[in-house]
Amino acid sequence: MDKRNTELLRAITDYLKNYDGPELRIMEVCGSHTGAIAKYGIPQLLSDRIHLISGPGCPVCVAPxxxxxxxxxxxxxxxxxxxxxxxxxxxxxxxxxxxxxxxxxxxxxxxxxxxxxxxxxxxxxxxxxxxxxxxxxxxxxxxxxxxxxxxxxxxxxxxxxxxxxxMPAVIRALMDSGAPVNAFLAPGHVSVVTGSRIWEPLAEQYEIPFAVAGFQGIEILEALYGIARWTNGRSGGRVMNFYPSVVSRAxxxxxxxxxxxxxxxxxxxxxxxxxxxxxxxxxxxxxxxxDAGSRGLSRDVRKNKACRCGEVLCGKIPPTACPLHGKVCTPLTPQGACMVSPEGSCRTWFEGGRKR
Known part of the structure; x- marks a missing residue:
């Protein structure tokens, strides 16, 4: 990393670590972001006023x-x-x-x-x-x-x-159900296909920022910095593209x-x-x-009735609030889908990547 980028990274991390603006609850709705956030230890680089919440962006986790x-x-x-x-x-x-x-x-x-x-x-x-x-x-x-x-x-x-x-429909459903979220880290891989414009109606309707991010530590930090700077002193929705190398508006x-x-x-x-x-x-x-019988698969029954995977996916509770987490539910004995995939929030918390 050259001197200019090193200085930029230092400025971003200093701002995020010392952020004292409105409390932020930022949901990442991509399982790859969940894994990357754990890998780079990003929660430990943030102010106590910035909370990262894992959403329903792990395909394995949301299969009924x-x-x-x-x-x-x-x-x-x-x-x-x-x-x-x-x-x-x-x-x-x-x-x-x-x-x-x-x-x-x-x-x-x-x-x-x-x-x-x-x-x-x-x-x-x-x-x-x-x-x-x-x-x-x-x-x-x-x-x-x-x-x-x-x-x-x-x-x-x-x-x-x-x-x-x-993705857009589930984000709308989360917001309409009162999910405790006031900003979104928009999924980079999805945005490559859909374009960043797909988030614009949601940003406008709910008056919250969306930041499209890549998957390297610096790319995620840049997106979080953009959200924090926008929210601190401004209001309303906005879509920001911090992954322009592969994501266009269209x-x-x-x-x-x-x-x-x-x-x-x-x-x-x-x-x-x-x-x-x-x-x-x-x-x-x-x-x-x-089609091998995909339509009409509406039944969704928890194998273990105490599993609170659904609330974790909606951002309503952290994985550690589930009574099974780390006890009967581990990567070796998963009771819910969120503990199976490396992109699942329960697994990343269990393996120590997400401390708060």
């Missing part, structure tokens, strides 16, 4: 139990193999996780790319391969490309079980077109939060034939 149960149901069928990313294997359904269901014959394969599923299916025509496609606007274009390839190549034994969520319009071609907005259930109108994406038109 009905989605996990459907995965297990499919994996137990004799001619079906479920493919998924590693974290999802351990997320609890209403009774068990997919990993636990392997003990009674569930067939699941971990993959590193959605397109690995296509390769597996071509080599094994005797089985139908169902890919667990969950995520946000970030991964939706990749899933759209996958669906298009399956149809165009006429691959008969690939299906998708989708749980794709969109976003990736080609990716947006691909999403609109393959998916349509639907109501979706978020684990611990409930159903939110227009907050999900489902396969549409000819692509709907690839």
């Amino acid at each position: 139990s009905a989605y996990i149960d459907r995965m297990i149901e499919l994996s137990l069928q004799p001619d079906v193999i479920v493919t998924t990313f590693g974290d999802l294997l351990r997320v609890p359904g209403s009774r068990e996780s997919l990993s636990e269901a392997k003990g009674r014959g569930a067939k699941a394969r971990m993959v590193y790319s959605p397109f690995d599923t296509i390769d597996l299916a071509k080599k094994d025509p005797a089985h139908t391969y169902v890919f667990a496609a969950l995520g946000f606007e970030t991964t939706a274009p990749v899933y759209a490309l996958m669906a298009r390839q399956v149809l165009e190549d006429g691959i008969p034994n690939v299906k998708l079980l989708t749980a794709i969520k969109t 976003g990736n319009e080609e990716a947006q077109t691909q999403i609109r071609e393959v998916f349509e907005p639907v109501s979706a259930v978020w684990r611990g939060i409930g159903e939110i109108e227009g907050s999900g994406l489902a396969l549409r038109g000819p692509y709907a034939a690839l």
Whole structure:
């Protein structure tokens, strides 16, 4: 880091550490931000008047139990193999996780790319391969490309079980429900696709700032500094882009077109939060034939009734306020989805990255 950047970083951290303006409760709604904030020890660099709150931005964390149960149901069928990313294997359904269901014959394969599923299916025509496609606007274009390839190549034994969520609707739901938040660290990866303009109606409606941030420590600190400077002496909403190297106001319009071609907005259930109108994406038109039963998965049952994952995801309590945290709920024995993924707030707090 050159002298100029070193001085800039020192000025930013000095301001944030000594900030004495209006109390700030800033929610990061991206699981990657949650992990980065823990990695760089950012909470320890802030004034006691600045509070960082983890939101519902971890895709694994917000998958409802009905989605996990459907995965297990499919994996137990004799001619079906479920493919998924590693974290999802351990997320609890209403009774068990997919990993636990392997003990009674569930067939699941971990993959590193959605397109690995296509390769597996071509080599094994005797089985139908169902890919667990969950995520946000970030991964939706990749899933759209996958669906298009399956149809165009006429691959008969690939299906998708989708749980794709969109961010603006859940932020609106949180604000309408009284979430204790007065600023947002907007997700950088999502904003690459959607553009920063997607946050403008929310900033205007709720009169709060949104700061689009990257994932390096200095990038997050710059965004927090921008929020603090804006809030200290000003009021009203504003969208600030601190990730201009990859985020534009308009976003990736080609990716947006691909999403609109393959998916349509639907109501979706978020684990611990409930159903939110227009907050999900489902396969549409000819692509709907690839759906492995994603629609109507509205049941959301906690495996352990004492789990307070939903309140953590809404920013209403810190993970340590859950009676299970660090006791019966650990990364080895997760009772809720927030303890499974490295992007989950319960896990980052447990592993010592988030002290307050």
